[in-house]
Amino acid sequence: MTEPIRITLPLSDADVLSLKAGDKVLISGVMYTARDAAHKRLIELLDRGEKLPFDIKGQIVYYVGPTPAKPGAIIGSAGPTTSGRMDAYTPRLLDLGLKGMVGKGARSKEVLDAMNRNKAVYLAAVGGAAALIARSIKKAEIIAYEDLGPEAIRRLEVVDFPAIVVNDASGGDLFKQGVEKYRRVA
């Protein structure tokens, strides 16, 4: 297995274009969390012509709703949730400069088209590996929608957060390539 590629946030176009479907990466820097309910509110903000609660340019959104932190812990368990539920909201955020998403599972054609148009990347973390992934999160603070509990938007500082490139900006798709390689039926 090849060694993982280290990437630092925020991402530039050149960073994104260097990543290919199937690459293992270790992400360091600041990323923001958001799930269904937070996405809905972000889009409502945009509809009203208001500003987002964080600067989205060059950023990565991580689809996660962590468990509560135990006393003294930075965060609870924090693995990815199913990305497809955010498909309806994602193209609009990509058009505003979002450079990447971390989640699990496949994306819609609309999201892939918007990624292609905006040079963005979709990464997966290992679903269910929530206690392991939490070790790479060094700081976590709620910056918006505290009332949403696990679905609040958090600013995370991560070091060597493990992920895999699923969809790159030039149409590469790990789900398609991987399954074709190991499928033994027509």
Next chain:
Amino acid sequence: MKKVLSSEITKAVRALCISAACNLEPDVAGALRTSLAREQSPLGRDVLSQIITNFEIADKESLPMCQDTGIAVFFIEVGRLVELDGSLEDAVNEGVRQGYKDGYLRKSVCHPLKRVNTGDNTPAIIHTTIVEGDRVKIKIAPKGAGSENMSALKMLKPAEGVNGIKAFVLDTVRSAGGNPCPPIVVGVGIGGSFEKSAILAKKALLRSIGSKHTDAEVAALEAELLKSINDLGIGPMGFGGVVTALAVHIETYPCHIASLPVAINIQCHAGRHKEAVL
């Protein structure tokens, strides 16, 4: 009659919620470890290694293995000689309330339309049966939504038969792809009625991984479907590979002459289940 106190039920449920979230049962842990040697894809092996390391950390540090600590589903058997001093449902829900709070588990239950979180992970889903004896057996299977959302139910025509069942199972697993966090366990309920088939599928997930159905014909169908699913190439997390499912468990029940209900309940690799007997 034997008295079982509500407070005892609450205490047992509280402990079950926490241990189910943090300590993977040996049958699932063993199946995941074995699958590592079978996986041909290097990336697939990498994913399986992360999954194994994760449940080892969770167990050692009493952390939830997955942030989705699920909606709490119970199968409870109450002996007919048991006398309860209060509502079984209330006692179980109080245990869930305490377990999810004290165990720092995520509260993931909300109103279906208003989408407002109930705040304490209640109400639980409780299936109760009255059985012989003087014991209360409580089985918990907290269920995350990633895999639950990929489940399906279909009322087949009897003429579609076993081939129709196979096609439905394979279509459901194929279209789920990486979403339900493979390697998965596939629970299939065949027969009964609309709702019975769904409960059978859920119950099938509670069987020990790899246990065979007692009816040889059903056991053969389980083995055939497992092979067919692993031939789909989905692999760990959908990145491609030969380990897509750890097991297929089927439960059956007689049904109406005009119908063939089939329900498929998909379980992620964090196949959490625990039981306690009072």
